[in-house]
Amino acid sequence: MAANKRIKLLGSVLDVLSMEETLERVEELIEARKPSQHVVINASKINLMAENKMLQAIVNKSPLVNADGQSVVWAARLLGYDVRERVTGIDLFENLVALAAEKGWRVYYFGATEEVVQEVVRAHQEKYPALEVAGFRNGYFEDMESFEIASEIKERQADIVFIAFSSPKKEIWVNAYKELMQAPFVMGVGGSFDVIAGKTKRAPKWMQKTGLEWFYRFIQEPRRMFKRYLIGNCRFLTHVFREKRNQRGAIQKGEKNSK
Template identity: 40%
Template sequence: MKTVVSILGVKIHPLTMKETIDVVDTDYIQGRRPLHLMGVNADKINQCIDDPEMLTIVNNCEIVNADGASVVLAGKYLGVDIPERVAGIDLMQELLMLAEKKDYSVYFFGAKEGVLQKMLGNFEINYPKLKVVGHRNGYFSYDEVELISKDIANKAPQLVFVGITSPKKEYLIERFISDGINSIFMGVGGSFDVLSGTIPRAPKWMQNAHLEWLFRVMNEPQRLFKRYFVGNVTFIRRVLTAKKD
């Protein structure tokens, strides 16, 4: 694997999409090793700076991708070589294609039950040979976490996608791995909503122009305005300060 780099004290593996898939498959799925597959954007880096526990979780992850154009651009400004953005939703779909091709088992955990079922229905069309061994919506009490952990352990999926908001999903994944579950865990945030068709994804031209964040804010302004506008300003300020130092 390529030498790890750092943005504002947060480690990042400078991997392309293809390199990430290859490492996940060869080193972790075939190597039968658990993995917390992490993606960081400006918001996540801000979280890490403000929350030492989150920073520890991210920096202990075996693979950390740059899941944000702002991170790639910040890297260029700071002289850090990050080859490309590895968008979480795209990486999830690449892993689903890998799982279908190689008969790897998958488990989905998160979102509302209706959203989860719509997504699974879409996957029956888009990934007809995908081996889904389990699924669970993202609404539960603290007392149910142990039961969820046992359910995942009993079904022993090779890939687990966790569609829950941050920082809850990171803490849950760490809990599951500490329980001894030998799976590849990937937190995918709101990807279940997009892949179910509940929320649209930005058109390709906006993705290519690094404006996917703006499309998301336009579709969910109450939830995302503060994260992107206030958060991005904070991130930019921190990058500028780091450059001066």
């Protein structure tokens, strides 16, 4: 059983788990058969949570929250927490597909364009012939279709649902429909479908390890990513330094009270 190592960081809960421990925890959740929502946090998600209290509440009641961004790992260490590694959404996604093929779990793919989601399913079935695909559909739909989509996922008896659209839409949608879907593990994977399908490229390994994956994405789409990364990273640092200042204030207050 994966140990429960949960901390509170920058307005979010965070499970301090390795990739191996995370996979163990996912298996526990699937075996429990209770609908559950997985979330990853990064600098952008922390910024969104600061201004969207609904998103913050959804994240903080999720049974499993991983550090997707290296910035979150660095911030945690600066604030005194022993967070040794990040568990990126795309790496967890790929590991779970491999594990699903091994365990016989049924997976459902939901999001991106029709062309992309079909290519992701094709690529995974080619790589993992034993993989049981419960179904798939693109991420373009009207709100009035949500009930029908969630009902279809329930009918397909999916054990894992991968949701590939942006935040906070995916977190809010999953929170609203996870009980109807009755899938024991629902995970948002952001732009991972586009990467698997070859539509976008992931940063080289050295950039991933040095925390520069965000910069690689920025130089690919500078106009679209300017606000998220350059402005967003500055906002994130503000949150980190504010929490560090609050920590110091609390320590100083405690020292005064002990005298």
